[in-house]
Amino acid sequence: MIIAQQKPIKDIAAMVSDCRKVALIGCAGCVTVCLSGGEKETEILASAMRMMRRLEGKPLETVTFTATRQCDPEYVDALEGLVKDVDAVISLACGVGVQYLAERFDKWVVPALNTNFIGGSRVHGVWEEKCGLCGDCILHKTGGICPIIRCSKSILNGPCGGSQYGKCEISKDVDCAWQLIYDRMKKLGRLDKLMEIQPAKDWSTSRDGGPRRAVREDVMIG
Amino acid sequence: MRLQYSPNVRIVEMTCSGNIDHRVILNAFEEGADGVFVAGCMEGDCHFLKGNIRAKKRVHAVKKLLDEIGIGGERLEMYNLSSAQGSRFAEIADEMTARIRELGPNPLTGVGAACCGCSKEGGAK
Numbered sequence: 001m002i003i004a005q006q007k008p009i010k011d012i013a014a015m016v017s018d019c020r021k022v023a024l025i026g027c028a029g030c031v032t033v034c035l036s037g038g039e040k041e042t043e044i045l046a047s048a049m050r051m052m053r054r055l056e057g058k059p060l061e062t063v064t065f066t067a068t069r070q071c072d073p074e075y076v077d078a079l080e081g082l083v084k085d086v087d088a089v090i091s092l093a094c095g096v097g098v099q100y101l102a103e104r105f106d107k108w109v110v111p112a113l114n115t116n117f118i119g120g121s122r123v124h125g126v127w128e129e130k131c132g133l134c135g136d137c138i139l140h141k142t143g144g145i146c147p148i149i150r151c152s153k154s155i156l157n158g159p160c161g162g163s164q165y166g167k168c169e170i171s172k173d174v175d176c177a178w179q180l181i182y183d184r185m186k187k188l189g190r191l192d193k194l195m196e197i198q199p200a201k202d203w204s205t206s207r208d209g210g211p212r213r214a215v216r217e218d219v220m221i222g
Numbered sequence: 223m224r225l226q227y228s229p230n231v232r233i234v235e236m237t238c239s240g241n242i243d244h245r246v247i248l249n250a251f252e253e254g255a256d257g258v259f260v261a262g263c264m265e266g267d268c269h270f271l272k273g274n275i276r277a278k279k280r281v282h283a284v285k286k287l288l289d290e291i292g293i294g295g296e297r298l299e300m301y302n303l304s305s306a307q308g309s310r311f312a313e314i315a316d317e318m319t320a321r322i323r324e325l326g327p328n329p330l331t332g333v334g335a336a337c338c339g340c341s342k343e344g345g346a347k
Contacts, residue, residue: 052291
């Protein structure tokens with residue numbers, strides 16, 4: 001899922017300081033799971049902002065709603081009636097949701113979250129980055145451990161000289177991905193696979209090729 | 223046991239302190255409460271094992287938020303006591319009342335209506 005975290009409330013408030021009525025739109029997708037932009041977080045932010053503005057002597061009226069997904073036009077369309085008379089829309093979705101709302105409505109749309117990475121939860125309340133979105137998955141060659149995002153240098157034939165006692169040179173808290181890969185491949189009895197030299201990666205499938213688009217004609221309607 | 227404690231304390235019963243939600247606390251302040259204290263069971267005595275520990279963490283998070291928005295985190299406190307400690311409850315109620323008296327009324331009091339017209343639409347479940 002996409003992992004995002006809420007911006008400091010003062011920063012969010014500053015973005016809508018000249019507005020009298022705002023809609024806070026949560027998202028029931030990834031940001032609900034990572035506890036940053038779901039129904040609960042949307043209501044907490046709305047309540048906190050109302051109190052903050054009352055203390056400033058500039059009361060703020062809020063409307064809250066949590067869309068099934070903000071990254072899907074059908075759910076964004078349904079928000080039309082809700083946002084029509086507000087001065088601004090505060091989106092508690094990832095950057096995708098913010099852009100979908102901004103594209104659909106002629107409104108001042110502001111982000112309440114910082115979108116951090118693609119990852120999963122280790123334990124409740126701890127999320128970690130797991131995928132670098134390179135567009136050409138090589139996890140079958142590395143024992144299910146991604147060297148693109150989990151190796152600080154994204155190297156394909158590791159480890160590098162900065163690997164010490166299983167840790168990366170950037171921090172003693174960061175595992176060396178290539179140590180993990182080696183240990184895993186050894187356990188699986190597939191160390192021979194690591195003897196294969198990986199050529200330079202074609203990064204055109206990643207961000208280097210510009211904004212990406214995926215098309216599935218067989219599922220397109222109309 | 224007919225114990226006397228500050229009459230200004232209004233009790234909101236919950237099934238477990240672990241059921242406390244940030245929104246319940248914020249709502250109390252938004253509706254004009256001068257202070258809130260959460261009374262959970264003694265640590266280690268939770269029937270649901272970790273309810274009071276979770277409540278403590280949430281209270282801590284809301285205190286931080288109250289500081290950020292200018293209400294003041296010191297208006298909120300978490301206490302641990304067992305249901306058999308009636309006198310301790312009365313003591314806490316008085317202690318908290320004294321603290322809040324010193325802090326003065328909720329800063330929201332007198333700066334606009336009790337509720338500014340928040341409206342909540344039914345969202346995705």
